[in-house]
Amino acid sequence: MGMGTSNFVIRWINFLTMLLAIAVVIFGVWMSTHHDGCRKSLTLPVLGLGAFIFVMFIITNNGSGHNVSGLRYKEYQLKDYSSWFLKQLNNTANWKRLKSCLVKSEDCNNIAKQYKTLKQYKIAKLTPIEAGCCRPPFECGYPVVNASYYDLSFHPISSNKDCKLYKNTRAVKCYNCDSCKAGVAEYMKTEWRVVAIFNLALFVVLAKSYIMFAMAVDYILCGMLRKTECWSDEGVQSLKNY
Numbered sequence: 001m002g003m004g005t006s007n008f009v010i011r012w013i014n015f016l017t018m019l020l021a022i023a024v025v026i027f028g029v030w031m032s033t034h035h036d037g038c039r040k041s042l043t044l045p046v047l048g049l050g051a052f053i054f055v056m057f058i059i060t061n062n063g064s065g066h067n068v069s070g071l072r073y074k075e076y077q078l079k080d081y082s083s084w085f086l087k088q089l090n091n092t093a094n095w096k097r098l099k100s101c102l103v104k105s106e107d108c109n110n111i112a113k114q115y116k117t118l119k120q121y122k123i124a125k126l127t128p129i130e131a132g133c134c135r136p137p138f139e140c141g142y143p144v145v146n147a148s149y150y151d152l153s154f155h156p157i158s159s160n161k162d163c164k165l166y167k168n169t170r171a172v173k174c175y176n177c178d179s180c181k182a183g184v185a186e187y188m189k190t191e192w193r194v195v196a197i198f199n200l201a202l203f204v205v206l207a208k209s210y211i212m213f214a215m216a217v218d219y220i221l222c223g224m225l226r227k228t229e230c231w232s233d234e235g236v237q238s239l240k241n242y
Contacts, residue, residue, distance in 0.1 A: 080182070108148070
């Protein structure tokens with residue numbers, strides 16, 4: 001998938017996520033006007049889910065990466081992300097914990113094992129975390145020796161502070177760089193979108209099961225109490241068709 005196609009897909013995912021949130025909220029409002037107590041009882045959960053998806057959209061809407069000539073992956077800049085991400089990732093305590101996890105994950109060390117030649121590394125399609133945490137930004141201009149080592153004797157051609165923060169040491173790399181924080185933000189954004197979609201699908205299944213169960217129990221109780229007026233013909237048919 002080319003960069004242009006990737007950007008197109010991301011824009012459509014963002015657009016569909018927004019439409020999904022709006023649709024869920026509208027559906028919740030519609031349910032609140034329904035006379036069926038089973039459906040009406042789900043009004044607040046549906047509205048809450050819609051609000052959750054909408055907040056997720058706002059938080060994760062910004063930041064899509066920047067194309068770099070000659071590279072198959074994107075570079076990410078922290079300033080492109082929402083203020084919520086900036087606040088969380090720039091918090092010293094938060095980042096210390098995240099950085100510790102990144103170092104232990106061995107993602108950067110595994111790059112050298114995966115791409116054993118310089119040619120393989122130059123055409124690699126790195127993940128956001130690998131691109132931001134395991135190497136200096138492309139604009140620094142450091143010559144690449146291999147997948148885990150850059151010639152830092154070369155004077156950086158950029159004023160980007162990340163250029164001086166990067167070290168070849170396994171425990172340092174670019175873990176203190178803004179580019180690494182941006183890579184983590186991009187990873188979190190993608191994962192949260194998946195979680196939001198999964199939660200929606202799970203909610204739909206559980207909501208339908210709840211409504212069917214509640215309607216069935218109500219119907220049985222009405223029959224036991226011989227209250228035929230509890231259910232109209234339309235109500236019985238609705239249960240059968242649900």
